[in-house]
Amino acid sequence: MTLVVRDLALPLSDFTLEVSVTLSRGTTALYGPSGAGKTTLLELIAGIRRPQSGSIELDGRVISDLPPRLRRVGYVPQDDALFPHLSVRQNVFYGGAAKSGDIVDVLEIGPLLHRGVQQLSGGERKRVALARALVTRPDVLLLDEPLAGVDLALRDRVLEYLVRVHEEFPVPTVYVTHHLQEVEAICEEMVVLERGRVVEQRKV
Amino acid sequence: MTGEELQILGLTLRTAALSTLLILPPALAIAWLLARYRWPGKSIVETLVALPLVMPPVATGLILLQLLGRRGWLHRTFGIDVVFTWRAVVAAMMVMSFPLLVRAARVAFEEVNPRLEQIARTLGSGNARVFLTITLPLAARGIVSGMLLAFARAIGEFGATILVAGNIPGRTSTLSLAIYNLVQLGRDDEAFRLLAIAVAIAFLAVWTSEAFLRRTHDARRS
Numbered sequence: 001m002t003l004v005v006r007d008l009a010l011p012l013s014d015f016t017l018e019v020s021v022t023l024s025r026g027t028t029a030l031y032g033p034s035g036a037g038k039t040t041l042l043e044l045i046a047g048i049r050r051p052q053s054g055s056i057e058l059d060g061r062v063i064s065d066l067p068p069r070l071r072r073v074g075y076v077p078q079d080d081a082l083f084p085h086l087s088v089r090q091n092v093f094y095g096g097a098a099k100s101g102d103i104v105d106v107l108e109i110g111p112l113l114h115r116g117v118q119q120l121s122g123g124e125r126k127r128v129a130l131a132r133a134l135v136t137r138p139d140v141l142l143l144d145e146p147l148a149g150v151d152l153a154l155r156d157r158v159l160e161y162l163v164r165v166h167e168e169f170p171v172p173t174v175y176v177t178h179h180l181q182e183v184e185a186i187c188e189e190m191v192v193l194e195r196g197r198v199v200e201q202r203k204v
Numbered sequence: 205m206t207g208e209e210l211q212i213l214g215l216t217l218r219t220a221a222l223s224t225l226l227i228l229p230p231a232l233a234i235a236w237l238l239a240r241y242r243w244p245g246k247s248i249v250e251t252l253v254a255l256p257l258v259m260p261p262v263a264t265g266l267i268l269l270q271l272l273g274r275r276g277w278l279h280r281t282f283g284i285d286v287v288f289t290w291r292a293v294v295a296a297m298m299v300m301s302f303p304l305l306v307r308a309a310r311v312a313f314e315e316v317n318p319r320l321e322q323i324a325r326t327l328g329s330g331n332a333r334v335f336l337t338i339t340l341p342l343a344a345r346g347i348v349s350g351m352l353l354a355f356a357r358a359i360g361e362f363g364a365t366i367l368v369a370g371n372i373p374g375r376t377s378t379l380s381l382a383i384y385n386l387v388q389l390g391r392d393d394e395a396f397r398l399l400a401i402a403v404a405i406a407f408l409a410v411w412t413s414e415a416f417l418r419r420t421h422d423a424r425r426s
Binding site for chain 2: 046047048067068069071073074075077079081083084085094095096132133136
């Protein structure tokens with residue numbers, strides 16, 4: 001996977017996001033303090049927001065002009081945004097059904113499928129949201145602080161699931177976090193974002 | 205109930221139901237545009253839609269009479285007779301209850317988290333599928349609640365109806381018009397019987413409408 005972000009610009013309330021970066025490793029951490037523009041950058045890649053200028057290429061394909069549904073980008077937002085009126089099964093298979101049995105097995109959500117999303121714990125919600133994004137077979141996976149809102153005791157479990165997902169389905173991933181422990185646990189590279197600019201990029 | 209009362213009740217319920225169904229598609233479309241987008245002329249459309257709520261109903265009726273009458277646009281273009289038929293009853297009900305449905309549907313759409321629609325798009329859905337599988341189901345309770353209010357408003361419609369539909373017993377005499385007739389004729393006992401029916405229907409419609417809204421909010425809180 002090569003994700004090229006070229007001269008992407010978007011004015012935000014107190015600074016302008018200006019990013020040029022090339023991501024070509026398995027899992028890249030997008031690291032930085034709160035309010036640095038990390039989530040905004042993910043939303044720009046997913047197509048939820050439109051940049052003022054610049055472009056985004058995924059494996060040589062310019063995706064920044066495409067509507068979100070054609071980008072083949074799997075986005076798991078921080079609030080997981082599960083569809084509250086649908087069952088877990090309907091959530092997971094919303095974007096497709098191809099070979100999704102494995103995803104359900106790896107994330108161990110089989111026993112949850114018949115439930116409503118209101119009956120899930122924080123950690124279960126994360127796994128369901130992750131499965132929902134993976135089912136569409138995305139070319140790149142965007143995870144926005146996947147451990148936020150998960151009980152401390154369960155964080156390691158969720159992290160284990162993430163590692164297993166990467167072993168079973170090697171989807172290139174951009175992993176937003178502001179915790180260095182997470183970066184060290186699962187990322188191969190990190191990009192540091194501060195006030196809308198890349199200030200550092202290095203191997204982990 | 206007497207045969208006459210049943211006839212009045214039947215006409216009223218049928219025309220009010222038809223009116224509510226007919227305004228549903230345009231009301232949803234306008235409510236959705238008002239809830240989700242900014243566009244030039246939006247505030248004018250908002251005002252126009254709300255106008256029947258505050259205009260004298262008789263004035264609205266007079267406008268309808270101009271539009272739908274023998275020399276009106278509809279008759280000249282399509283040759284359809286509306287005035288002084290049950291169709292005029294429906295037309296008056298539609299105009300008068302339209303704002304209530306638009307308002308309720310707009311609030312319902314606004315309460316749907318746009319984030320869920322955005323995520324659905326990243327999962328491969330086009331606008332139509334997002335609307336049908338996410339927006340509409342999540343707004344459904346608020347919309348049904350609005351439909352019940354619109355239905356209740358349609359049943360109570362009087363001022364515009366009497367102008368465009370007249371008050372023809374057996375043909376255009378709805379519950380409200382019939383009550384007025386009976387009072388005019390001094391047949392108070394019969395008027396009170398119809399009054400009881402009207403109160404019962406209104407109570408049921410508003411109560412159900414509120415129940416739908418309560419459940420929406422309870423579901424959201426949990």
